[in-house]
Amino acid sequence: MIKMEQINKVYRPHSNPVHALRDVSLHIEMGDFVAVMGPSGSGKSTLMNVMGCLDTPSSGSYWLGGVEVSSMNSDQLATVRNRKIGFVFQNYNLLPRMTALRNVELPMLYAGVDKEERKTRALDCIGRVGMLDRIDHRPSELSGGQCQRIAIARALVNNPDIILADEPTGNLDSVTSMEIMNIFRSLHQEHTTIVLVTHEEDIAAFARRVLHFRDGKLINDELPSSPHIKPSAVKGGEDI
Amino acid sequence: MNLGESIRVAWDSIRANMLRSILTTLGIMIGITAVIAVVAVGQGGQQSIMKEMEKFGSNLFQITVDWRRDELPTGREFTMNDIEIIKANVPELEYLLPCAQTYSTIKGRDKSKTAQILGTEADYARLHPLEITAGRFLTNSDCQGRRRVAVIDEEMAQELFPRASALGKRIVIGNQPLVICGLVKAESSPFSMGIKYVYIPTQVWLDIYPDGNISYIEGGTHSPEEVKVAMQNSIKILERRHHSKDIYQGFDLEQQVQAVNKVTGVMTLVIAIIAGFSLLVGGIGVMNIMLVSVTERTREIGLRMALGARRRDILIQFLIEAIVLCLLGGVIGMTLGIGGAFLISALAKWPPLISWTTVLLAFAFSAAIGIIFGILPANQAANLDPIEALRRD
Known part of the structure; x- marks a missing residue:
């Protein structure tokens, strides 16, 4: 699904260059669920921008x-x-x-889908x-968790090859975070490819x-990560 | 993104800042209001003038002394004999009459009024649509017999002789006593300015004012096609008889219409320039607020780009928003302008003439302003970097 080879991203290449990505090569299979971790300034945001086609690499193939x-x-x-x-x-x-519906x-x-099918x-x-x-509610009438659910629905609506989630639980409390993560998990179970940036181990x-x-x-590609049992311990996690 | 959706998004954003949007579009609103109202009133006025002139008739002409000459008129440019000779020598003429006029006092039994004293002939009533409300107009025998009779304005008669009918009563003009033989209703035209008329035979007028003279002559032909020839031939005869050149000036309806059109043309130009400036200022206001809007909605633009909007989608979205904003001003302006035109017309007592061309032009013009002044902000929006835009608060 995703194949990166020798990706480099250099900002301001002529004066005071910043190497945001250095020779990154990776491969993500269809249906995989990948978390990207690292401290701030580690290049994970740049990776997401390149992966999300918001930015182009300075060199390498994607x-x-x-x-x-x-x-x-x-x-x-x-x-x-x-x-x-x-x-x-x-x-x-x-x-x-x-409204939530129109946001989704x-x-x-932009894909030119007709009204009925939309x-x-x-x-x-x-x-x-x-x-x-909640389809007729505006974002201001929704809680953070509800907003994020609508945002996930919006991400799904064009049947994308991959979902890119950038700290999707960063603004949510722990209970809501788990609810959102359970949605991602069920999407993963439906074979959606997910790449998720986080700095929280439990996410x-x-x-x-x-x-x-x-x-x-x-620097490290763990496959698989820590025991994959922790999340299922969350109550109600399978209800989604 | 399709057009309907773009318009919907534009409208949502305008509605979210309704007060700001209205204030922004005020310049355009005022410009369009002014154009619509002034043009409607102006065209209504022009039409009134035209109607007034058509009453004068397309087979009629006037010959006056050319006041643009360096010499002062001697006062002897027209004589009663001239009239007779022209009549005899210009076969196209149906009528030809002298008009001598002066502003003077009319004394009734115990009241006085001032009016325009017009010395003329019986045919005057055939050239001008006078409404005789009592008695009769001057007749040929009145004129030939130098009878001391007068036809006076109905309202003035009422004021001079409030108790009984003025018909048959005696008035004094100059030192001459005259008998009222007819009453006329004042011509109801916005241009008569309330001047009251007293009609008396030309010869009588000349008797009252021995130093006075015939001011102009009026002629009518059998058909409108003959007007030019009759007018030129009359002028030639006058010039030959008075051994002069370039003293006389002929007017027919066509020339008067041209004169009016020239005036309205200048007026329209002036309005167009003023409106142009107003709309220019309005357009700059729209551009300004659109730039603010782009800044405020930077993140929205970033998001739309992330979700798949191309640069041109963003460009079109903001262009449409600018156009909708201008059209909002345009439509409000049109409504106010049409309302204003009716109001002014009601006060000025002539019908407003709302031309659909003007309305359509105003509409197109507002849209054009939207496009012209929307391009810069829209382009700025479209050239945002999606990553930077998404990072903005």
């Missing part, structure tokens, strides 16, 4: 779903983001003036995150594999 994307122009990258990637952000990034429909607008698919995805009773523990970064380098 195949996403069999397509080399590292040399694409901005319009092509936009299409790749739209069709192949679902983003989940720490601060949800829902548009405040739109947003990626489909609604059907949005409702389907909202159902998968258990938010069907990373949900993943099947953990990539550790430091100073722009992939």
Whole structure:
């Protein structure tokens, strides 16, 4: 699904260069659940930006779903983001003036999906995150956990190849965090490919594999990670 | 993203900042209001003038002394004999009459009024749509017999002789006593400015004012096509008889219409320039607020880009928002303008003329302002870096 070879990212290459990524090579299989960990400045954000086609690497190759994307122009990258990637952000990034339903429909607008199908698919995805009773609410009327569920529904709605979640529980309390992680786990069980950035061990523990970064380098690739039993101990975890 | 959705998003954002949006679009609103109202009132006024002129008739002309000459008029440019000779020599003419006028006092039994004293002939009533409310207009025998009779304005008659009908009563103009033989209703035109008229035979007028003279002559032809020829031939005869050139000036309806059109043309140009400035200022206001909007919604732009919006999707979205904003101003302006036009017209007592061309043009113009002044902010939005934009608070 994802194949990176010798990826380098250098900011300000001419004056005072910063090497955000150094020779990163990795491979993520379809249906994998990968956590990316590392201290701040380790390059994990840059990795997510490159992986999410928001940024292009300075050198190296990046195949996403069999397509080399590292040399694409901005319009092509936009299409790749739209069709192949679902983003989940720490601060949800829902548009405040739109209802939950319209927020979920947003990626489909850029994909040119017609109105009827937009609604059907949005409702389907909202159902998968258990938010069907909140479709007409605006983000300000929803709790953080509810917002993140809607954001996950939005990430799913174009059937992406991969879900990229950047600290999705960073703004949530521990109970809600577990609820959100259980959603990710059930998505994983439905064979969705997930890459998740976190700096919390117990969140990373949900993943099947953990990539550790430091100073722009992939330093440790645990496969599998710590015992994969901890999350299932959370009460109600299987209800999703 | 399709157009309907873009408009919906634009409207949502405008509605979220309704007060700001209205204030922003105020410049455009005022510009459009002014254009619509002034053009409507102006065109209504022009139409009134035209109607007034058409009453004068397309087969009619006037010959006056050219006041643009360096010499002062001698006062002897027209004589009664001129009239007779022109009549005899210009076969196209149906009527030709002298008009001598002066502003003077009319004395009734115990009251006085001032009015325009017009010395003319019986045919005057055939050239001008006068409404005789009592008695009769001047007749040929009145004029030929130099009868001391006068046809006066109905309202003035009422004021001079409040108790009984003025018909048959005696008035004094200059030192001459005259008998009222007819009453006319004042012409209801916005341009008559309430001037009251007294019509008397030309010869009588000349008797009252021995130093006075015929001010102009009016002629009418059998058909409108003959006007130019009749007018030119009349002027030629006058010039020959008075051994002069370039003293006389002829007016027919066509020339008057051209004169009016020239005035309205200048007026329209002035309005267009003022409106242009107003709309320019309005457009800058829109650009300014759109730049603010782009800054405020940087994260939204970043998010949309992350979700798959291409640069041109963002560009179009903000352009549409600028256009919708301008059209909002335009539509409010149009409504106010049309309302204003009706109000002014009601006060000025002439019908407003709302031309659909103007309305459509105003609409198109507002949209054009949106595009022109929306490009800079929209371009700024479209060129944001999605990563930077998403990181912004």
